[in-house]
Amino acid sequence: MVPQHMELQKKLKVENFAEWFEQTTLHAMIYDYRFPVKGCGVWPGYGFKLRRNVLEVMRSLLDNSGHEECLFPLLIPRGLLEKEAEHVRSFQEEVFWVTMGGSSELGEKLALRPTSETAIMPMLKLWIRDYKDLPIKLYQVVSVFRYETKATHPMIRVREVTTFKEGHSAHATYEDAEKHVGEMVGLYKKFYEELCIPYIVSKRPNWDKFAGAICSIAFDTIMPDGRALQIGTVHHLGQNFSKPFDVKYLKPDGTHEYVWTTSYGISERVIAALIALHGDDRGLVIPPKVAPIQAVVIPIPYKGREGEVYEEAKKVYSELTSTGIRAIIDEDDEETPGSKFFKWELKGVPVRVEIGPRDIDRGVVTLVRRDTLERKSVARSELLTSFTALLDVLSNDMRSAAWKYLDERFYKVKSLDEAGELIKARRGIVEVPWCGRDECGSTLEDNTEARVLGSPLGAAAEKGKCISCDREASNSLRLAKTY
Amino acid sequence: MVPQHMELQKKLKVENFAEWFEQTTLHAMIYDYRFPVKGCGVWPGYGFKLRRNVLEVMRSLLDNSGHEECLFPLLIPRGLLEKEAEHVRSFQEEVFWVTMGGSSELGEKLALRPTSETAIMPMLKLWIRDYKDLPIKLYQVVSVFRYETKATHPMIRVREVTTFKEGHSAHATYEDAEKHVGEMVGLYKKFYEELCIPYIVSKRPNWDKFAGAICSIAFDTIMPDGRALQIGTVHHLGQNFSKPFDVKYLKPDGTHEYVWTTSYGISERVIAALIALHGDDRGLVIPPKVAPIQAVVIPIPYKGREGEVYEEAKKVYSELTSTGIRAIIDEDDEETPGSKFFKWELKGVPVRVEIGPRDIDRGVVTLVRRDTLERKSVARSELLTSFTALLDVLSNDMRSAAWKYLDERFYKVKSLDEAGELIKARRGIVEVPWCGRDECGSTLEDNTEARVLGSPLGAAAEKGKCISCDREASNSLRLAKTY
The missing domain is CATH 3.30.110.30 (C-terminal domain of ProRS)
Structure with missing residues (x-):
């Protein structure tokens, strides 16, 4: 599970984006698409950490806006999936069906959730009694399944979407639901800004809304091959689900009304966009906020001064980690510094910290930015301030560069x-x-x-x-x- | 999604444990077993937080022992599942099979993973080249599926096991694998100790090992109905999986050898044990380490001094949260303090903090332990020290009481x-x-x-x-x- 030493072809990203993406994510150990089922990939350790950090940004936004994280079952009985007629019409050709348990045929086929509206509604019916129970805002992060018949692409068009963050809410009125849709559009904007991903927000056309929605709003970004990638959606579902599922609440005036619901989702496509937009011919460039490793300290030993260099590198490493910076030190003395640079550039570590005898003599440390590869000497005594400032500059520059890229397209x-x-x-x-x-x-x-x-x-x-x-x-x- | 106001029958836990368990977990909003698929339950917000805290304890132990968290696909092709003959023989009557995508029959049936050895081995084959790549230690937290034909029980015997933490490792020698098995037994012991769960460790008998293992070690605890519950297992798999999956490594001497693997798992049964062992006729009692809420501050207002009491309660609440204690304040003035006590006792909050005018006059705060319901006045000026000390005492007492309970049985x-x-x-x-x-x-x-x-x-x-x-x-x- 060590990072692979691979050399990306020059201009591969521009000339063959699909190949660049698959090679880069594989060799940086982000996502391994060689699992022997079409459209299913593996997240190895490094990729899992990136995924977790991205999800943490989302969780923090949702938790702070009154959402509760929950977990609903994967298996949805056919009868439940078919309750909302338009919903199932759109999904039925894409659903994986469990039909057997052991060697017995099941009484009723069970769908692998393609999305969870129809699993959540029966529970909302049990949980909601009166207006005081509203609004309800919840989310879960789960795998969803689509039997894609089109060509699949790692992370982008898969059969097991492993990182579906789906939010669901129920409200007392149409207007409350609409207001919530606006707030979730705002929340998603914050999320993409944190990840330095530029986006375009559109109201989806009537003929291509989410199945069962009265209004769908979508976020798109532009991939290096010029294609648009949908990276998030927010739906006003009206009473289209609450009616067939009979989810009502008691109003203050003693009458009952169906609740108004919304749903909103993002998936690992966000991570695909992050990789695609920021990466280059050396590999990944990960925004500091979500980078599994924010700094790699590399000693550059010279003959006779090895001990001193390693010692100083260790001090720098300790200083960085002690303030919560996600730093590592690469002390392997069987590998040349050049080979280390190469390896950590592939993995997209935002800042490389080099320490050699000359740095020590001059009382400085060399910081190398991954995005521009610029080198900069900073005073050893001001390491932490300089480092933190550099992370901010890097984030802002990555965000601006990505927006410029989108605006030009x-x-x-x-x-x-x-x-x-x-x-x-x-x-x-x-x-x-x-x-x-x-x-x-x-x-x-x-x-x-x-x-x-x-x-x-x-x-x-x-x-x-x-x-x-x-x-x-x-x-x-x-x-x-x-x- | 508010907690339900339910009264548990006296002695229900002792006289009808199954009923007590289902009612308590439902009304405390830990686990809702009313989902319309047999053996599948929902984790609402409060239960999800308990589950997350329990998993965090496990993650921290695993991360600190050199494991990497990963994520492997759910769907395992029949051919892969059947590679290890004994393994599939044991699972074949319990496997859910996906046989259709949309309206088309699949070329090869896909199993919902009953456990992931057979999904992980093909990836290890790709990832392991030589002895330097070993050992590999990884884990994932996922849903696994068993088509249980026996009676199901919420969390304890389910068809979707939603919280399967499965660890997997590969080693260069039999001895290394064996040593790792010992270390994982030690790691699980630490885990149960943190959760105040007593256990008995046994070597499983030859005729009832994990399918494919050369040696299985199991942790059991004793439930209130006197039945043993298996809450964790650690397996030495020898080369039983590496041979059929052809996972070899290059040794320093230039020859190749099959790797030696182990696997080890826990599930939401750990949470079921935690609830069952510590709960009582008032509801849950959650160990402080994993309690979603560690303290609930309840103002006890008296006529004429309401403002003062609410203000003081807020100060106490801020003080507690500012040091990282997971505290909430229940300020709802439409509910009586008695009703609040009842509600938070049901949810198992370890410590209730009461503040009334007499407390203010005397310069004290009243702390009430959930486990023994003992009340204690502590000096207001020493709140944090006293509170932290009480959490420790409570944890230790819960652990001792649970061990005593087990020893007696x-x-x-x-x-x-x-x-x-x-x-x-x-x-x-x-x-x-x-x-x-x-x-x-x-x-x-x-x-x-x-x-x-x-x-x-x-x-x-x-x-x-x-x-x-x-x-x-x-x-x-x-x-x-x-x-």
Whole structure:
């Protein structure tokens, strides 16, 4: 389980992103996609730590906004899954079914949850009595399963989604649920900002909402191959689930009403985006906030002064860890410093701390940033201050660079030809004027080989003509090649 | 999701333990077993926090002993599961099979993991090259599935085991693996001590080892109904898995050898034991180390002095939380203090902190222990010291009481009649002299309606005659009714 020594091809990320992604995540021990079931991958130790740190950011946001973490069963009986008609219609071709226990046929088929609305509603029915029990906000982090028939991609389109954080809420009124949807959009924005991931928020089109939702909002980012990747969604489910599941509450006036529910999810696609957007031809570049290792201390011994260098390196390492910085020291004297640089660069450690005899003589320490590979000598006596400041600078620079990258790939165009060309060349996301009618939107998908991501949230009327029907535009649509 | 106001029947725990357990865990919001699939339960917020705290104790022990947390897929192809012949023979009647994706039959049936040896071995084959890669120690916390045909019990015998912590290791030699088994037995002991759970460690008998193991060691405790509950196991797997899965390593001498593996697991049965052993007719009693709430501050307002009491209660609450104590304050002025006592006793909060006008006048705070319900006034100025000391006393007393309870239910007897009577009356675990021959052990199971738990680890020869065949005893066997 040691990191593999592999050399990434120059420009591999740009020229063959899929290959770069699979190689990098494998050799940095983030995700091993060689498990012998299609669409199922393994998280080895280093990847697991990255995943845990990313989830901790999310947990902290959710816990601080009144959510409770729960755990619901994996197996959903067919009858339950089919209660909300539209929901099952959308999922039925993607559901894995357990049909046998031992050598016996089960009485009722059991679905591996594709998402948990239908598992949670029967429990909400038991838990909710009156208005004082509302709102309820809960979440769980679980595996969900989709029998994908399209090409699978590690972390991005898998059959076992191992890191599905699904939030669910129930409210007394439509307006409360709507307000909560807005708050969760805000919460997700904070989450992506912490991970230095840029995003575009769109209201999903009517013809492509979450199955059972009255309104879906999606976050997309743009991958290095120019395709959009959906990295989060928030849904207002209205009473579409509470009615078939008969989840009511007693109002102060003594009458009963069905609750209003919402749901919202992210998955390991967030981690895929983080890796894809920040990585380079040397490997990963992990934002300090979630890096399993924030600093690697590497002694650079010279003949005759080895003892001194190792000792100083140890002191620096202790100082860093004592303040809670996730640091390690790489003291292996059978490996050259160059080989160590290479290995920890592959693993995306944000800062390398080098200590050689010259540093000691000059009373300094050398810090090397992973993102820009810039070197900088800082006074030994100010190590902690300088180091902490550097982590902040690095985070901010990574965030800005990623936003710049996204902004450069977001186009507003007025003609179908222009839009079609940009999409064909996989340049990113294209926003076009739109009359607001579903049929114009969905025909665009046919004419451009793109998927519609949705419209801006609460945008003012767009000037210009609908690029599909030439009527006066009242809105915009975003189009892109997608995963 | 508020705690339910329920009154437990007096002596319910002693007279109908199963009913007490289901009611207590439900009403304290630890575990809701009303999910509409047999053998599958839900962890609501409060129970999830208890589960998380218990797992944190385990994670910390494992992380500090060189383990890496990982995550392996749920779905195991039939061919993989069947590679180790004895393993599959034991599990095949208990495996849930996924046979369909959407409306298509799958080419190869996929098992929901009953345990993960067969999922991990193919990855070890990819990860291990030479002796420098060994030992590998890893673990994961996942759901495993067993198609139980026996009666199910919440947390204790379920179809979805939601909290399976499985550890796996690979070593260069038999001896290294054996040494690791010993270390893991030691690690589990520490774990149970932290949770104030008493245990008996036995070497499982030859005819009832883990499927594929060359040696299995089990931890048992005794439940309030006198039945033994297996709460942990550690297995030396020899080369039984590495051979069929072809997991070899390169030795320093240039030859290859199969690795030696071990595995070890605990599940939510540990939480069930914790609840069962410490709870009483008022509900749960949770050991401070893992209590989601360690202290509940309850103001006891009197007419005219309400403001003062609430203010003081808030100060006490802030003081407690500021030092990292998991405290809450129950300020709801529509509920009587008595009703609050009742509610937080049900939830097992270790210490109640009461503040009334008399406490303020006397410069004291009243602390009430959940385990003994003893009240104690402590000087307000020494609150933190007194509170921390009380938590320690409480933990130690809970641990001692639980060990005393177990010791009183552990019998050493010399005759079959005596053993049979104790077991029939469900008095606990019975140890008897044994000649060491398998056939004597297994016939005992038929003659006493008990299961054999195993023999003492490294015990000296037991004096007396084998209670089955009357030959000279060379060892002992432990028998009990089990779950």
